[in-house]
Amino acid sequence: MSRRRSLHLGIGLTLVLLLAAAVVVSYLWLPFAPDDTSGGRLSPPGDGHLLGTDKLGRDLFTQLLLGGRIAFATGIGAVAVGSLLGVSFGLLAGFATRWLDDAAAVALDILIAFPTLLLAMIIVAGAGASLGAAILAIGIGMAAIVARLTRVLVKQVLAREYITAARVAGISWPRIVASHILPNIAPTLMVNLALQAGLAVLAEASLSYLGLGTPPPNASWGRMLFEAQATALTAPVAALAPGIALVALVIGLNLTADGLRDLTDPTRRRARTATSPASSTSPATTPETAATPASEPAAATAASATAAATATASAAASAAERDISPRRAAGADGVAEPSDPTGRSER
Amino acid sequence: MKRYLLRRTAILLASLVLAAVVLFVLLRLLPGDPANALLPVGATPEQIEAARRELGTDASLPVQFLRWLGDAFTLDLGRSLISTLPVGPEIAGRLPVTVPVTLAAFLLAIVIAVPVGALAAIRADRWYGPILNAVAQFGIAVPAFWIGVLLVTVFALRLGVLPAGGFPPDGWAQPGLAIEAIVLPVVTVALVMSASLIRYVRAATLDVVGADYLRTARALGLSRGAALRRHGVRNASVPVIAVLAVELATTFLGAVVVESVFALPGLGSLLVTGIRQHDYPVIQGVMLVSTAAVLLVGFLGDIAQRLIDPRLLQRTAS
Numbered sequence: 311m312s313r314r315r316s317l318h319l320g321i322g323l324t325l326v327l328l329l330a331a332a333v334v335v336s337y338l339w340l341p342f343a344p345d346d347t348s349g350g351r352l353s354p355p356g357d358g359h360l361l362g363t364d365k366l367g368r369d370l371f372t373q374l375l376l377g378g379r380i381a382f383a384t385g386i387g388a389v390a391v392g393s394l395l396g397v398s399f400g401l402l403a404g405f406a407t408r409w410l411d412d413a414a415a416v417a418l419d420i421l422i423a424f425p426t427l428l429l430a431m432i433i434v435a436g437a438g439a440s441l442g443a444a445i446l447a448i449g450i451g452m453a454a455i456v457a458r459l460t461r462v463l464v465k466q467v468l469a470r471e472y473i474t475a476a477r478v479a480g481i482s483w484p485r486i487v488a489s490h491i492l493p494n495i496a497p498t499l500m501v502n503l504a505l506q507a508g509l510a511v512l513a514e515a516s517l518s519y520l521g522l523g524t525p526p527p528n529a530s531w532g533r534m535l536f537e538a539q540a541t542a543l544t545a546p547v548a549a550l551a552p553g554i555a556l557v558a559l560v561i562g563l564n565l566t567a568d569g570l571r572d573l574t575d576p577t578r579r580r581a582r583t584a585t586s587p588a589s590s591t592s593p594a595t596t597p598e599t600a601a602t603p604a605s606e607p608a609a610a611t612a613a614s615a616t617a618a619a620t621a622t623a624s625a626a627a628s629a630a631e632r633d634i635s636p637r638r639a640a641g642a643d644g645v646a647e648p649s650d651p652t653g654r655s656e657r
Numbered sequence: 658m659k660r661y662l663l664r665r666t667a668i669l670l671a672s673l674v675l676a677a678v679v680l681f682v683l684l685r686l687l688p689g690d691p692a693n694a695l696l697p698v699g700a701t702p703e704q705i706e707a708a709r710r711e712l713g714t715d716a717s718l719p720v721q722f723l724r725w726l727g728d729a730f731t732l733d734l735g736r737s738l739i740s741t742l743p744v745g746p747e748i749a750g751r752l753p754v755t756v757p758v759t760l761a762a763f764l765l766a767i768v769i770a771v772p773v774g775a776l777a778a779i780r781a782d783r784w785y786g787p788i789l790n791a792v793a794q795f796g797i798a799v800p801a802f803w804i805g806v807l808l809v810t811v812f813a814l815r816l817g818v819l820p821a822g823g824f825p826p827d828g829w830a831q832p833g834l835a836i837e838a839i840v841l842p843v844v845t846v847a848l849v850m851s852a853s854l855i856r857y858v859r860a861a862t863l864d865v866v867g868a869d870y871l872r873t874a875r876a877l878g879l880s881r882g883a884a885l886r887r888h889g890v891r892n893a894s895v896p897v898i899a900v901l902a903v904e905l906a907t908t909f910l911g912a913v914v915v916e917s918v919f920a921l922p923g924l925g926s927l928l929v930t931g932i933r934q935h936d937y938p939v940i941q942g943v944m945l946v947s948t949a950a951v952l953l954v955g956f957l958g959d960i961a962q963r964l965i966d967p968r969l970l971q972r973t974a975s
Contacts, residue, residue, distance in 0.1 A: 425907070428944060516801075532802075
């Protein structure tokens with residue numbers, strides 16, 4: 311059972327940390343100066359150039375490390391923007407009165423109908439192509455998803471008795487938010503944010519590939535792939551290395567999220583041991599969130615019918631039931647588990 | 658069903674209008690005066706004023722919005738700032754590329770994902786189960802454009818069996834060439850889409866495989882395959898259909914990016930060029946059409962889901 315999951319966490323963290331270490335090293339030491347074009351154009355690996363050189367004669371490995379900085383900056387920056395905006399708005403919406411909350415839910419649904427990449431493209435259209443604009447744009451796109459998730463999570467927590475108890479005990483709302491709500495929604499949010507970081511890295515790469523992200527001479531993996539495309543036959547390493555780095559980082563983040571989810575949700579682990587062996591290979595019902603393993607099949611069937619219905623506000627229910635498999639696993643308390651249901655894994 | 662249909666239609670229309678508002682506001686909030694695109698460097702204030710009047714950006718924002726929305730309803734999306742051609746026909750001219758690529762990729766993704774996903778669930782205990790999972794895990798982490806680059810390198814540059822990009826000038830009047838031109842883009846998008854779809858299908862199948870009613874069916878004497886066919890398929894298809902609607906929208910987006918890899922003259926390249934040239938009417942038009950398509954697909958997906966599983970109707974009604 312959870313051996314497989316902790317394996318996921320192990321592989322995922324290893325990948326992410328290895329790449330992070332390489333990025334840290336890049337600030338202390340680079341094999342060549344970023345603008346050192348002494349290597350000869352498109353030379354194959356060797357002669358001090360671990361991966362050869364690009365078409366301007368720059369060391370490819372150096373470029374790869376520099377691209378790593380941008381990938382991590384995007385992941386971290388976009389998650390910072392997305393979580394800050396998303397969690398604040400989600401909290402407000404979660405607390406709002408019925409009517410306002412419904413309006414917020416509809417607004418979020420519509421915002422989410424704009425895929426992150428298109429949203430980012432509009433912002434880049436106005437602000438001009440730069441890493442900052444790309445991060446901001448991806449972060450804003452992410453905020454809508456995070457806000458929707460936060461809103462549903464907050465509603466679930468607010469319906470719990472311990473919140474009523476805290477109210478009765480005379481604790482102020484700000485303190486309840488800080489000491490009861492945030493800690494309770496944090497684990498699920500973190501899992502989602504890890505996935506979102508991967509999607510952000512992919513989105514930045516796509517933007518850069520299209521020439522709408524990080525401008526030259528900065529080395530973004532997406533841009534490196536664009537530049538290597540024309541010479542892929544004569545210099546295959548240049549067309550492979552950035553892609554492999556990109557995939558390694560995204561898989562790392564996805565697996566980390568996978569493992570974290572299992573780690574932070576003991577009910578899921580218990581459910582797994584209780585069910586048939588088939589379920590131990592645990593499915594991913596909420597794919598968007600791509601690597602999110604969500605449903606426990608055997609337990610799910612019975613609870614599924616109630617899952618969406620009990621998901622607090624009607625809007626929340628319809629949102630959850632619309633996009634996600636209605637057969638999602640119910641938590642211990644039979645509440646539908648929210649996730650990011652929209653198809654925003656654009657690449 | 659009728660009540661649901663009415664409600665869902667109302668939501669669809671409201672979403673469309675709201676999406677138009679969001680789009681309009683977003684584009685207008687951005688820095689940069691669209692009039693700049695028409696003017697030479699160092700234009701006089703009179704020239705700027707004239708350019709604004711020509712574009713209609715001298716009116717107040719609500720007036721501009723109503724004007725734009727009214728025009729959009731009559732399929733008039735304005736004129737490109739760069740080419741001065743009307744945007745509507747321009748978009749319509751791109752659809753014969755983007756729509757076939759999207760639909761073909763979508764169908765191919767389903768053809769790949771449904772059997773593979775179902776197999777991964779039903780035969781989860783076999784040796785290839787983990788392999789299928791690893792492949793899907795890899796697939797969701799791969800950017801579509803990279804797959805495109807690799808396919809071009811192998812099939813166009815190395816083997817030379819398919820064109821590396823472009824589209825015949827006469828379009829579908831040359832069906833052979835047109836089909837050759839979209840094979841690689843379609844495969845690219847389909848491969849990436851099928852990866853996430855496999856995970857959905859597998860999850861939905863696993864749900865069904867463990868269900869009590871299947872055990873009952875087996876107990877009543879049906880073979881495993883017959884039980885799955887008669888009772889499993891329909892139940893497993895409900896969540897998959899919900900996902901398919903979202904996936905179709907994602908496929909469309911994938912096509913938008915992948916078009917650039919293959920230099921296909923579709924909506925995606927129109928949008929990217931529009932953004933590079935700050936051609937606001939083009940950006941606005943393409944975005945409006947794309948968003949409308951995404952919302953419409955979501956609408957159809959919801960309806961289809963309820964036709965297959967009427968239980969969902971009761972749930973939303975209560």
